[in-house]
Amino acid sequence: MIVWIEIPKNDNARNRMNIQKKALNTGYLVLSLYNKNWLVIPYLGMTSIIESNKPTKTQKTLGSSRIDVVASTKQRETGKDAAIKHFKYTDKIFYTATKAHHASLPVTLSRKNTRVKLFESLVSIVIAQQLGTAAADTIYARVVKACKGRLTSESVLRTHSVFLRKAGLSGAKTKTLKAIAMSIENNSLDLLSLHRLPEEAAAEILLSVWGLGPWSVDMFMMHSLGREDVFSAGDLGLVRAMEAIYNLPKNSPRSSLLAIAKKWSPYRTYASLLLWKTRDAT
Secondary structure (H helix, E strand, O other): OEEEEEOOOOOOHHHHHHHHHHHHHOOEEEEEEOOOEEEEEEOOOOOOOOOOOOOOOOEEEEOOEEEEEEOOOOOOOOOHHHHHHHHHHHOHHHHHHHHHHHHHOOOOOOOOOOHHHHHHHHHHHHHHOOOOHHHHHHHHHHHHHHOOOOOOHHHHHHOOHHHHHHOOOOHHHHHHHHHHHHHHHOOOOOOHHHHHOOHHHHHHHHHOOOOOOHHHHHHHHHHOOOOOOOOOOOOHHHHHHHHHHOOOOOOOOHHHHHHHHHHHOOOHHHHHHHHHHHHHHO
8 A cells, every 4th residue: 555645734843754764663664755745665474666756645644644545566467368468578489389279278377266176277287198199088087086086085095006006007006096085184284275375385295295396286286276377397399398498408507597587487387388289289
């Protein structure tokens, strides 16, 4: 919030000083403007300052002076159109190389909004590790069948590991699914609550589960939580697409990829979707 103070002409220096002290005591930063007006800005938790010509007036009182409250900083635009606009101005090479696929982007990213859907999605991501889509889909269907047709944390725990292995899971993936299910059942993991957490905090919780690595967490953040600013430098498809677009040497260092991807922030998930589409089209 930005506060505009109009100082009456008859105010003296002492009164102005009192106004400044009151503002600071309530958590505001006071900036002098033209010796007659001040901007009073909350300095706790503020990230940016907007410009304003004539303040929008919602009057309050501080001391004997009038305070006009100006609307707080604008929220960041979200969605497909905002992402494309951002790419156009921050990375011309990327914008041009992916332009043919812009229309195919989703208007907004999909979010799974029930615990069951989130669990199913996380299981499918674990199964898909280092597999093609067709193979992963086949194994997923077999796992659901092994769990008596209903994939939940309870059914995974009830299903013996032997049957999960017969469905096509490796020993490590079987152990990971069991670990996820156990974490949910003992209340150390609540997938639905991750929607309310910042990306770093949500990722930290997921990474604490045995068998969940950065790639799986990144995919879950993108495709299940609908986070817009996720980039997985360990995804081979993304790496190969970037190498082709930017004429990079094969197996380019992670630091180089992250430096390029930084230009796409805060829409790196949309950029990733475009990279996958570009890769699939070649």
